[in-house]
Amino acid sequence: MTPEREQKLLSVLQRRQPDLTLIAEQVHKPRNISALIRNCDAAGVPEVQVVKPKEGYHNYRGTALGSDRWVDTALHETLDDAVDKVRAQGMKIYAAHFSDEAVPYREVDYTQPCAIIMGAEKEGISPRAAELADAHIIIPMQGVVSSLNVSTAAGIILAEVIDQRLRAGLYDQSRMPIEWIARKMFEARYP
């Protein structure tokens, strides 16, 4: 690794957000999981929570462009497992979900510790996830088709997270444990 590359990597790792994650609930297509991971990288999410789809989880790396090396994946058997984990970290939970209670996604304060649940391609968010979430968020749409692709929806919500956290200076402080940063740098040097 060149010194420049090492420097760039260090600065990215220091921008990782310990209090931000995404929960993929039964997202079936490996390509969509991969795209979610790429979006998580862009927003500084250190670890994505994947609730195993019933038909199994395939480790597909087609369109992640290597981002999966820098975003960890925590696999969960059930949604409750994923929710318990992020709650224990003090995160609020927002489900990207079409419901009557849903608020426009830009009205939420994402500078607070939070996890965003994204639903399955066909079924969307499960009733259980809708119930466990602190609030439902929605991206206003003006067209005929009633939903966005799951990774596009995640990208749009995370773009708002980035905007709010940039303005709050949350990417300017190194907030990940120093051991975590050291381990990642080590892994990058000796892959």
Place this chain on the structure above:
Amino acid sequence: MTPEREQKLLSVLQRRQPDLTLIAEQVHKPRNISALIRNCDAAGVPEVQVVKPKEGYHNYRGTALGSDRWVDTALHETLDDAVDKVRAQGMKIYAAHFSDEAVPYREVDYTQPCAIIMGAEKEGISPRAAELADAHIIIPMQGVVSSLNVSTAAGIILAEVIDQRLRAGLYDQSRMPIEWIARKMFEARYP
């Protein structure tokens, strides 16, 4: 078609934005074109401009979820053709492009007539497109990977367009030619 469906369709067609379009420059993967069209539908873009990829254009409909029925596609042999067309309609042109002059995408006024150029998966925006554009816009990223998927990037920019145009009341007025709306309704009744 049920009366409810007909009513819903009419209201969507009335929200279409005559002064908003997207130019896909050499976007190669049919799946990405399809995803762009789905995003265009959500933002009320009536017609997307596709500059033919060199290897040809495939009419793929995998993930558009029928949105291609409601978003027209204008095919262009060259980028210049597409640009001439939208300029003649009084649109400003923004290229989603990583360059030193690029401004953060939320700093642009999208309530004015405008076209957004999206670049190819590998090569990005061509030098010609960069030159013809009135400005370059960029979505700030905090990760290792240096770009977003083209349809995710378009979705994020269009989400900002929707936000601005909702606040300006541009989706509350019916601005498409009445003949266009009538033709679309006819096509929907007798497909």
